[in-house]
Amino acid sequence: MTVAGITSVQKEGRVFRPPKGFQKRAHIKSMVTYEKMYRQAYRNPGGFWAKAAKELVWFKPWSKALVWNAPDAKWFVGGKLNVSYNCLDRHLSTWRRNKAAIVWEGEPGDQRTLTYQQLYHEVIRFACVLKSLGVKPGDRVAIYLPMIPEAAIAMLACARIGAPHSVVFGGFSAQALKDRILDAGATCVITSDGGYRRGGIVPLKVNVDESLKGVSIVRHVLVVRRTGTPVSMAPGRDVWLHERIVELAARGKFSCRAEELDSEHPLFILYTSGTTGKPKGIYHSTGGYLTQVSLTCKWIFDLKDEDTFWCTADIGWVTGHSYVVYGPLANGATTFMYEGAPNHPGPDRFWDMIDRHRINIFYTAPTAIRAFIKWGDDHPKKHDLSSLRLLGTVGEPINPEAWMWYHRVIGGGRCPIVDTWWQTETGAILISPLPGATPTKPGSATRPFPGIVPDVVHKDGTVCKPNEGGYLVLKRPWPGMLRGIWGDPERYKKQYYGDFDGIYFTGDGARRDKDGYYWVMGRVDDVINVAGHRLGTAEIESALVLHESVAESAVVGRPDDLKGSAIVAFVTLKGGQTATPELKDQLKAHVGKEIGSIAKPDDIRFTDALPKTRSGKIMRRLLRELATQGEVRGDTTTLEDFSVLEKLRSEEE
Numbered sequence: 001m002t003v004a005g006i007t008s009v010q011k012e013g014r015v016f017r018p019p020k021g022f023q024k025r026a027h028i029k030s031m032v033t034y035e036k037m038y039r040q041a042y043r044n045p046g047g048f049w050a051k052a053a054k055e056l057v058w059f060k061p062w063s064k065a066l067v068w069n070a071p072d073a074k075w076f077v078g079g080k081l082n083v084s085y086n087c088l089d090r091h092l093s094t095w096r097r098n099k100a101a102i103v104w105e106g107e108p109g110d111q112r113t114l115t116y117q118q119l120y121h122e123v124i125r126f127a128c129v130l131k132s133l134g135v136k137p138g139d140r141v142a143i144y145l146p147m148i149p150e151a152a153i154a155m156l157a158c159a160r161i162g163a164p165h166s167v168v169f170g171g172f173s174a175q176a177l178k179d180r181i182l183d184a185g186a187t188c189v190i191t192s193d194g195g196y197r198r199g200g201i202v203p204l205k206v207n208v209d210e211s212l213k214g215v216s217i218v219r220h221v222l223v224v225r226r227t228g229t230p231v232s233m234a235p236g237r238d239v240w241l242h243e244r245i246v247e248l249a250a251r252g253k254f255s256c257r258a259e260e261l262d263s264e265h266p267l268f269i270l271y272t273s274g275t276t277g278k279p280k281g282i283y284h285s286t287g288g289y290l291t292q293v294s295l296t297c298k299w300i301f302d303l304k305d306e307d308t309f310w311c312t313a314d315i316g317w318v319t320g321h322s323y324v325v326y327g328p329l330a331n332g333a334t335t336f337m338y339e340g341a342p343n344h345p346g347p348d349r350f351w352d353m354i355d356r357h358r359i360n361i362f363y364t365a366p367t368a369i370r371a372f373i374k375w376g377d378d379h380p381k382k383h384d385l386s387s388l389r390l391l392g393t394v395g396e397p398i399n400p401e402a403w404m405w406y407h408r409v410i411g412g413g414r415c416p417i418v419d420t421w422w423q424t425e426t427g428a429i430l431i432s433p434l435p436g437a438t439p440t441k442p443g444s445a446t447r448p449f450p451g452i453v454p455d456v457v458h459k460d461g462t463v464c465k466p467n468e469g470g471y472l473v474l475k476r477p478w479p480g481m482l483r484g485i486w487g488d489p490e491r492y493k494k495q496y497y498g499d500f501d502g503i504y505f506t507g508d509g510a511r512r513d514k515d516g517y518y519w520v521m522g523r524v525d526d527v528i529n530v531a532g533h534r535l536g537t538a539e540i541e542s543a544l545v546l547h548e549s550v551a552e553s554a555v556v557g558r559p560d561d562l563k564g565s566a567i568v569a570f571v572t573l574k575g576g577q578t579a580t581p582e583l584k585d586q587l588k589a590h591v592g593k594e595i596g597s598i599a600k601p602d603d604i605r606f607t608d609a610l611p612k613t614r615s616g617k618i619m620r621r622l623l624r625e626l627a628t629q630g631e632v633r634g635d636t637t638t639l640e641d642f643s644v645l646e647k648l649r650s651e652e653e
C-alpha cells in the first residue's frame, strides 16, 4: 500500500456539484434517487438487475436472476439472448434504423459513418464470411485489428454466431499474440494488412504470420484491407475479407440469424496481466455482461439519443469492449471511433475531432490527460469544445491537479467528470459518480453503482475505519463479473477469492472517507499501471530472463508524473557477460519483441545480485524503495545478505 499516495489526496477537500442545467435533464437527477436505488438494490440485488436485464431482448426468459455458489456466479439462468441482436436488430424496427451507429475517423483523416442499418448489413456479411470459414458456436476467434469499423464489426459478427472473440491489442508483439492464440485455442485470426499510427503503418499481418509459425490450430486468417500495404497470403489459410464477400455474394443473399445463446455463454476472452509471468484469459458471459454494460453506459454517461459518445480506448482493452462497442450500441447510441495517435498530425488532433464531430461525451485515461497538460493549453484552446457536456476518466487514479485541468480547460468548467473505477475482470464500471446526482471530489471515484457492494478491509478481513487505507474488496457478485480464467478454474479461485473467504479481492488499495467516497490508490500486488496499461512485473521478468545474457531479473514500478508508473528492471547477468549501454538497449528491444513496446523498461540497472530473503524470495519492496526514493527506508531484517543492498546503493550513486 502506498501510504504516501493516500495522504497526498487526503488533503483534497474540493467538492463539485452537478450543474443545475445538466441535472435537470439527467437520467438520474438526485442523490435521494441514488440512495433509494442503492438501498433497494442492496436488499434485492436480483430484482434490481432483473429490471435492467428486461431492457434487453431475450429469446427465452430466465428462470432465476442469480445463482451464487462463491466464487461461481450464474446470472439470468436459463435465459437466451444474443448480443449482436441487442446491439443491432432490435434498433432496426425503430427510428434509429438510419441513425449513425458508428462515426469513424482514420488517422490520415478518412472518415466513415455507419448507420444501424448499414452496420447490421456489414455484421451479417462478416458473420457469413466467418461461417464460410467453418467458425461455429463456441469456437474462439482472435481479433488483431487497428481501430477501424471492422474491429467492431468483427466483434459483433462473432457475437452473432456465438464464437467467443479474443481481441489482442495491436501494440502487442507477435510473441504475445501467439501466446494468446494458443491459450485461447483460437482457430481463426482476424487481422488487417496494417493500421495507421503516428504517420507510420503497424505491420499487423506480418506479426500474425510470425506468430503462427509452428502453430497448427489456426485454420484461417481473415485479412481486412486497410492500408493497401502488400502482404503475403498463405494459400489455403489466408483469406481477404473483400474477396470472400464477393464470392459469397455470387452465391446469393447474405443472411445470418442471431444464435439463441445461453445467458452464460462466453461472449469474449480478454487477456490481462496478473501477478505471474503468464497473462490471464479473463472470460465474460453474454446476459449478465450486456445487462450491466448497457445500464452503466446509460446512467454513468447519461447517454441520450442525440449524443455522440467518444471513448478513446482501443478495442484491445476492456474499456473498448464495454464502452466503445457493446454499451453504446446496446443503447442505440452513436459511438465515435478513432484509429490513430492523439498527437498526429499535431497535438490538437483530439480537440479538432471533438470540434468537427461535435462530440458530447468524452471518456479517456488520466495518462492521456497528463500528456495533454504537458503539450499545453493552446492546443485545446484553438478549438470549439462547447459541444462537450460530460467528461470521464478510467484506468488509473487521477491526480487532483489533472482533474482540475480537465474540468477547467476541456470541460470549460461546465462539464461534470465521472471518474470510473473498474477492471478487465469486472466487465463494467462499479464505482463512479452518476453525473446528474453525485457531487464529485477530484481524485475520488465516489460511490458504488447500485447493486455493487465494495468495502475497504484489513488483511484479516476486518473493515477499515473511515480514511484508513486498506484492501478494496467486493462483497457480492455482480452481473458483469468475470466467469473465470480461461482453462484455469483453480487460478480463478485462488487469485480472486483466495485472500478473503467468499469475497472478491480487486488487487487495489483504497480508502473510504466519511461520506462513503472511495479513493482508489492503485495496485497493491505485483501489477503495475504504465500509461494506463496494466502489466505484470513477473511478465516482464520472464521476458528478460529469456534473453541469453540475463541470469535473473526483478522488475518494479517507479512513480512517474506522466505515465503513472515507469518500469525499472534490476538485472543480473550470466557469467562472462559485460554490462554495457548497448546491452541495455538490446534488453529493452528484447522485451518489446516478447511482449510489445508498452512493456519496455524505462530503466535497466545491472547488479551483481538481487536482495533476497533467507527463503530465496526477491525483496521487491526494497528495490521499489531504491528505485523510488534512491534509498531503502523500510524493514530489512529478513534480508539474507546485506552486502547486496550496500552494492545496489553504491551503484545508485
Ligand code: PRX
Pocket (backbone or CB within 6 Å): 272, 318, 319, 393, 394, 395, 396, 397, 398, 419, 420, 421, 422, 423, 424, 425, 445, 506, 507, 508, 520, 521, 522, 523, 529, 533, 534
Ligand atoms: O488499479 C485499478 C486501475 O486499473 C486497474 C484495472 O486495470 P484494467 O483491468 O486494465 O482495466 C482498466 C480499465 C477498466 C484497477 O485494478 N483503475 C481503473 N480505473 C481506475 C483505476 N484506479 C483508480 N481510479 C480509477 N478510476
